[in-house]
Amino acid sequence: MHRFLLTPRWWGINVFVALGVPFCLFMGTWQLGRFEDRVDSHREATAERPADRAAAPLASLLPVDKKTSGQPAAVSGEYAEQLLVPERTLDGKPGFYVLTLLRTDSGKAVPVVRGWLPGNADPAAAPAAPAGRVDVTGALQPPENSRTKGVHSEGGLPAGQLGVIGAASLVNIVPYDLYDAWLTVRTPADGMLPVPPQAPNDTGLDLKAFQNLGYTGEWFVFAAFVLFMWFRLYRREIETLRDAEAGLLPAEETPTAASAATAEAAPRRA
Known part of the structure; x- marks a missing residue:
């Protein structure tokens, strides 16, 4: 009854299943790991740092x-x-940053956000920066990305x-080197x-993070679908062979089923 599993057609199906299911499980596990890494990064990034x-x-x-x-x-x-x-x-609340470029001893400049003010960006409302040499201490920030910030272009x-x-x-905008x-x-x-x-960039629980979680579910569903299709083909093949033995198949029965049924019946006739 199960000799059809040794036919070339079923060899191909079995190899595909044997390779496809582990691959889907590996990809699902990898995507889940990516999501967990983003959760850990988000937790570390949002953790309060010592003020002193x-x-x-x-x-x-x-x-x-x-x-x-x-x-x-x-x-x-x-x-x-x-x-x-x-x-x-x-x-x-809507408002704007007051950003002033600080020219350092190295000759490069670093943008310094000196604070936030409410309302529309108005140069008259922004206080002037201190004159002369200053010592600045602030939280270091990575450069922003226009795509992730969702702002319009400088033009x-x-x-x-x-x-x-x-x-x-x-x-x-400025004629000197920048950090x-x-x-x-x-x-x-x-x-x-x-x-x-x-x-930091790529550490928040943003759309990318939940895409990783969605891909995790998709890969596990793919693995289950491959197993389901194998089992369905297997049941169909068994039913076809039983119908062939009982003489219930029409004359134009499939070659695979007919050959498998003949192979099954030959030892019994012998």
Whole structure:
């Protein structure tokens, strides 16, 4: 009855199942691991950092990664150009960032978000940066991505405004080299509110994270579907052979079923 499993057709089916099911399970497990990694990264990124943690020199924390993002960094220099970053919310209220470029002793500049103000971006409302040499301590942040931030391009903004904070968006605005990072000060002055550190890129429970979880379910469903189809083909083959033995098949019966039925009946006739 089960000799049909040794036919070339069923050899191909069995090999496909033997390879397909482990592959689907492996891919599902891998996607689940990706989701768990994002959950762990999100938990670490949102964990409160000690407020009294000593600040490290800015250069020692670069390039920004998941470990150094949000770390307190210290840098000295002189403030230069000031820009406004519109459409930034804080505690659910619309407002804008006051960003000033700090030219450091190395000759490079680092964007410093000195604080947040409510309302529309208005240069008259933004307090001027301190003159002379200053020591700045702030939370280190990675450069923003226009796609993930969902903001419009720089070309659609008025002069003196910036849509995305990063060296890529500033390179055509300022005439000197830039660090590919930015700082947000802990204690703003002049009535501005502090901007909390943002979670590093690819660490939040965003759409990508839940896509990984969805792919996990899809791969496990694929594995179950392969097994279901194998079992269905197997049951159909068994039923076909039984009908062939009972003489219930029409004359145009399938060659596979007929040959399998003949092979089954030959030993009994012998």
